[in-house]
Amino acid sequence: MNRNWSLWLGTLGCFIFLIIIFLGPNFPGVDAQLKQNFYWKDLFNIPIFSPDADFPFGSDRKGVDMYSALIMGTRYTLLTVLSISIIAFSLALVLGAGAAHNRGIHWLLKAWNGVFSRIPLLFFVIFFATIPFFIFSPHRFYYLVGAIIVIETGKLAEFVRKSILIIQTTDYFQSGVVMGTGFWGLFKWYYWPNCFSQWLSHFFSHVGSILFLLGQLGIFNIFLAQAMIPIGGVPGGLATYEFQNTLPNWATYLSNFYFDIDPAPWIPLSAAAFITAAMLSFHALSDGIRRHYVNQLPKGQPKLNAFIEKQAQKWRKPA
């Protein structure tokens, strides 16, 4: 019995995170207001509080309970990541399918990937986020999310195009063309049913990689949404402003790691643990979906595009 553990684990993990997204603020012991405790019980007991019964994961430098902060951050972090992936993937489906049919779109896609997929995404986003225009813009969040989507769409569209090309080699597909099926019909009846599992699997691993990117950006103190909060200065005179993350986000707690790692290792560690848990769930789900289909294959076949290849072979066989 070859059980598909990754599918079970991935589903379980994603289910738990879904519950946290919807019911997180009502969990026992979660402080939904994220109150800053300047002292705790005793006037001389000031933050940072180490993990104990009152603070299961300790507290951050401002006395906010880490457990509450991370539970509250789940919603924003995962929704940001999911929306980036969903939008990028939907655009990629259109663009990829278009590129498989239209030469012009294919050239456009090639040029797009030629420029943007050659340098790691992290380099791009870091540079983009430090241009003053994006630092001061009130719509910074949308600009940066848009930039990530634009870069990722090209890569995903190439992936979609490649999987569609495999379908296009079959007689099954040719019969559809001969019957005069249009683009939308081909997409709906030929590409979607055969490629769906692979696309779904790739989608979840993409969600994981975007979450990884957000974590990396957090380490470099770059946030998608940030505002300048005055932290000191002379009244009526010069003021100092600090860039602060305005959305409760897991990656926020990674940014100060040089100073936290020795005196308060629970701050970066627990945030990184949440990111890791979510990434593991997404990757497990992606792997599980892939395995679910690949397990039906005889051994020794190429695993890449395996399911589509199998579907294609079914139709290639002479009747």
Next chain:
Amino acid sequence: MTLFLKLLVNLFFWVSIAVIIVLAALIPRETTFERIGTIDYMAWDFSWKAYEENIVNYYRDVKENKSLGTTQFKIPVETELHHYGLRSLKIMIPAFLLSIILGIIKGVYDYTYQKGPRKLFGTFTTWLGQSIPDFFIIFSVQTFLFFLMDQGFIKVDMYGDEQWYNIIMPILFLSMYPVSLIAKYTAEALEEEEQKDYIRTALSKGVPRRMIIWKHALRNCYPKLLLHFMPVVMTLLSAMLVVEFLTMYRGIGTRLLSILAIQTKMLPGQPLPIDPGAFIGFSFLIIFVLLIVQWIDSILTHFLTKQKEEAAS
């Protein structure tokens, strides 16, 4: 001819990326602010004239000094590139070689033990290595070492690059992900070979399994593994940024981040400059490395697919 064209297209794309980077690096970064009441409203002070001036000045500097620029420390950027590049190479090349060797060994292990409890150390750890973010492992290791040091067990220098052993941790951290990537590719390639006739012949003749894998099957897998050359180098490069930053190893990655000068605090009206000369220099170095890697990749792909087609026909 097609290969030559492909290489030219690659060169064209990299040159256009280089042009974009130069233009982006010279964007003026002055800011203005206006105080209304007690709040400072900050904005980006952009004018095409200042931009043009930056470009003209930079061009003149390059032409006069025959150098890509001078960094904020008044050193030609080439000197810095040499200094930091050598330091990064010291961890990148060992990490690359280590990933290849360990990755192939691990791939063979994964392939050999696909069932039973030993699978836990095989495919499962390979999967974990691909899914766990490297920064989590770095945090955990550093916290653990701090704990040991607090207890007085050991005394090590975890950060920087002063000690000879400072390169060990970045190398290990860097190679974590590529090892599991290569292991996955190796195991997959071996599985594809499994059903082929020459393996069956060898098996029926009674050749030991270990010999078949290492001497016969693996040799035919190398071309397939070489096709993944580019993604492995790309992951190594972007991991370099995080790993060097987290271990304070002052190589190209850390220097690039210090050039970008990511601010956490600012005064109203303070310019947010980057070091254009240094930024262009370091970007060009990375672009150059990637260009060479891609050329090698294209040439390999060209000849390997040609070989494959010939074998098939």
